[in-house]
Amino acid sequence: MANTTLINADIATASRRRSLSLPAWLVLICIITFTALLAAGAVIWKNAPPVPEFVRSSQQEIVLTKAEIQAGQETYLARGGQHIGSVWGHGSYLAPDWSADILHRWGLATAGVLYDGDPDFSQADLEALPAPERASLEAKVSENFKINRYNPQTHELILTNAQTQGLKKVFADYHQLLANGSPIHSIPHGWFKDDSQIHNVTAFFAWTSWAAAASRPNASFSYTANWPHDDLIGNQAPGQFIIWSIVSVIILIAGTGVFLFIYLTQEQEDEVQPVPARPAVRIPTPSQKVTSIFFGVAMALFLVQILMGMFTAHYAVEAEGFYGIPLNKFLPYAASRTWHLQLAIFWIATCWLAAGLYFAPRFGNHEPKYQALGNTVLLIALTVVVVGSMIGTWEAVTGVLDVKQSFMWGHQGYEYIELGRIWQLLLIGAMSFWLWLMYRAFKPALLREKSPTGLSHFFLYSAITIPLFYSVGLAYSNHTSLSIAEYWRWWVIHLWVEGFFEVFATVVIAYLCSELGFLKKSSALRATYLTTVLYLGSGVIGTLHHLYFSGTPSFIAAVGSVFSALEVVPLTLIGFEVLKTLKLSQEAEGFYRWPLRFFIATCFWNLVGAGVFGFLINPPIVLYYSQGLNTTPIHAHSALFGVYGCLALALMLFSFREFVPDKAWNEKLLRFAFWTINGGLAGMLVFGLIPNGFYQLAMSINHGTWFARSAEVIGSAWMRWTVWLRIPGDILFAIGAITMFMFTMRAIIAIFRFPVQTTRPELNAAVSASETKS
Numbered sequence: 001m002a003n004t005t006l007i008n009a010d011i012a013t014a015s016r017r018r019s020l021s022l023p024a025w026l027v028l029i030c031i032i033t034f035t036a037l038l039a040a041g042a043v044i045w046k047n048a049p050p051v052p053e054f055v056r057s058s059q060q061e062i063v064l065t066k067a068e069i070q071a072g073q074e075t076y077l078a079r080g081g082q083h084i085g086s087v088w089g090h091g092s093y094l095a096p097d098w099s100a101d102i103l104h105r106w107g108l109a110t111a112g113v114l115y116d117g118d119p120d121f122s123q124a125d126l127e128a129l130p131a132p133e134r135a136s137l138e139a140k141v142s143e144n145f146k147i148n149r150y151n152p153q154t155h156e157l158i159l160t161n162a163q164t165q166g167l168k169k170v171f172a173d174y175h176q177l178l179a180n181g182s183p184i185h186s187i188p189h190g191w192f193k194d195d196s197q198i199h200n201v202t203a204f205f206a207w208t209s210w211a212a213a214a215s216r217p218n219a220s221f222s223y224t225a226n227w228p229h230d231d232l233i234g235n236q237a238p239g240q241f242i243i244w245s246i247v248s249v250i251i252l253i254a255g256t257g258v259f260l261f262i263y264l265t266q267e268q269e270d271e272v273q274p275v276p277a278r279p280a281v282r283i284p285t286p287s288q289k290v291t292s293i294f295f296g297v298a299m300a301l302f303l304v305q306i307l308m309g310m311f312t313a314h315y316a317v318e319a320e321g322f323y324g325i326p327l328n329k330f331l332p333y334a335a336s337r338t339w340h341l342q343l344a345i346f347w348i349a350t351c352w353l354a355a356g357l358y359f360a361p362r363f364g365n366h367e368p369k370y371q372a373l374g375n376t377v378l379l380i381a382l383t384v385v386v387v388g389s390m391i392g393t394w395e396a397v398t399g400v401l402d403v404k405q406s407f408m409w410g411h412q413g414y415e416y417i418e419l420g421r422i423w424q425l426l427l428i429g430a431m432s433f434w435l436w437l438m439y440r441a442f443k444p445a446l447l448r449e450k451s452p453t454g455l456s457h458f459f460l461y462s463a464i465t466i467p468l469f470y471s472v473g474l475a476y477s478n479h480t481s482l483s484i485a486e487y488w489r490w491w492v493i494h495l496w497v498e499g500f501f502e503v504f505a506t507v508v509i510a511y512l513c514s515e516l517g518f519l520k521k522s523s524a525l526r527a528t529y530l531t532t533v534l535y536l537g538s539g540v541i542g543t544l545h546h547l548y549f550s551g552t553p554s555f556i557a558a559v560g561s562v563f564s565a566l567e568v569v570p571l572t573l574i575g576f577e578v579l580k581t582l583k584l585s586q587e588a589e590g591f592y593r594w595p596l597r598f599f600i601a602t603c604f605w606n607l608v609g610a611g612v613f614g615f616l617i618n619p620p621i622v623l624y625y626s627q628g629l630n631t632t633p634i635h636a637h638s639a640l641f642g643v644y645g646c647l648a649l650a651l652m653l654f655s656f657r658e659f660v661p662d663k664a665w666n667e668k669l670l671r672f673a674f675w676t677i678n679g680g681l682a683g684m685l686v687f688g689l690i691p692n693g694f695y696q697l698a699m700s701i702n703h704g705t706w707f708a709r710s711a712e713v714i715g716s717a718w719m720r721w722t723v724w725l726r727i728p729g730d731i732l733f734a735i736g737a738i739t740m741f742m743f744t745m746r747a748i749i750a751i752f753r754f755p756v757q758t759t760r761p762e763l764n765a766a767v768s769a770s771e772t773k774s
Helices: 002-018 021-046 066-078 098-116 123-128 131-146 161-180 195-213 239-265 286-314 333-364 371-397 403-409 421-448 455-475 482-516 521-546 555-564 572-582 586-591 593-617 620-626 632-659 667-703 717-725 727-753 761-773
Strands: 054-056 062-065 156-158
Touching (some): 062 066, 066 195, 066 403, 098 195, 131 195, 239 555, 286 333, 286 371, 286 632, 333 371, 333 421, 333 455, 333 482, 333 632, 371 403, 371 421, 455 482, 482 632, 620 667, 632 667, 667 717, 667 727
């Protein structure tokens, strides 16, 4: 045992010598990448599409005002926002993309005025024209929309006579649509309360459409880089998108090769440590017992999230109910979709927070006074936030809350950050309290570790980023410029979830695996730094790939596509180490089989979901045609659950395996849950989302974004059948989740009911005494 300790010390010392440059590289990369991201934000702010003080006709008649446009934005966000349709491609996929739909309607009405003076002009009328006549008319329409008539000195926008008459026709059509609703799009009747709200919301949509068509100053494309695709308006993909898409593929291949070369050439030949079959002592502290309840709550939220997902998907084939039940009267589409996305964040984050609370006293070998009480208070606070925010978002969508109240207590209107500002502040406070609880338990490990760049300090640094980067969601409000709001929103979604939560989870698993013997200490520290360097080196600036068409300058596509191309590999590195060590220790693999299986599933879905399907939203030329279509849920489901959901389950099972009594550790349940969850997700993708999304993609390429989101496509037989075909995968996935919930409940009951037995008989009496006392 003494020799083993000396070997470990030698390896750790050698690792510190070899790894001195890695912390410096990490700090340097953080400085460079965040400087670049903040600089990009400043340029986005400076070059955001202007909101005119007045929109006038050529006869100086006031058509719209800035106050109406901004009031429309606030109203739209307050009533569900991105969960009923999308703007500039960001939002839900059942209702139209409002920017694309209004732009095409406006273009057709303008074409009618130009053709025979009548704005009542349809797509069929356009297609019936002889080819030369149609081409001539489309050229005239494009000229009306492409010339930017905004005056930056007077802050006024002048519309042509044809545009003005066409826009009036659009307002009349949208008054009917937004007042009466649309069953096929799940737009509820009476979505807005009065004519003024309908007018203002339509004004906001019309402004986003103008910005999508009018040429940016000193550029040959619009503020949104000519998105959406629409031949009538003259919106075609800029040629540079093809160039940067090719470059991003080259960067991906070259970057992957270089990174793997660096990783493999730094392989160490250190002596592999013998891996124990199981921990020698597994005595749960009172606070660790409380964390088991966190996991139980998370699994309950997981089940509700799946139920909301089923309701949301079913609205695509039965827009006003659920198998004959008039569900839309009680749970509108916007509410079910909001809850589906909110709960995904809530249950995954709960697992990660609980894992931190469990491992902090384990790694620190210290149980602070009143730690169990603190954990209990945190659980109550998180429950209040979850329940309160869900009630608030429902009240906002159904109109119980007015526009002003909605932002504070109800619905902010943006995907993944839907909860009202009050609940958002409370959640930030809860995560800050979580950080303090972790620190007080983990402090002894920090004191024992002399180096500020060691794994223990890295664990603390990664934990600090959790509340810090979620707080970025406070940087905008419901009247902030849409381009700026999207910029900060993606800081939260991309950097908080895909960046720093992933770093935190990687550090936790590396720390645990090194203690258990799955990873050498040197390998754990080296791999953690290397993966973090890759996460942040590519992922921070890669945030920009979500902003190609959000009213941002053209360089965003160039920079975002190149850096985000490197976001494919990260979690596989720790997976390589785990798989390599598993070959040397089948006995240990048997004991930790299912926690490791879910972690390996994370690595698999990271490649497939974040890598392969992530490329649907990475190369600019691909995203130009796929933005706002059902291709995005392919990536969202396979990455959000496949990577982060499986990672949350892996952390939960690693924690449980340490102190759940053997009699409650049911391998059969876990095996069944593992294969049904992952098999169900694969079935959902292969038979439902992939054929559904790629059909829409073909429609977008051939006819335009407006058509891909039209009732004709959404209500087509192919789209409906692909929704039905995903049901077997959905059911299989749900069965797996129910099985995992059953396993979790059995484990929690056993933790509080039965004494834990260790592998050392002389300690069993002490463990039993500890159980009785706690």
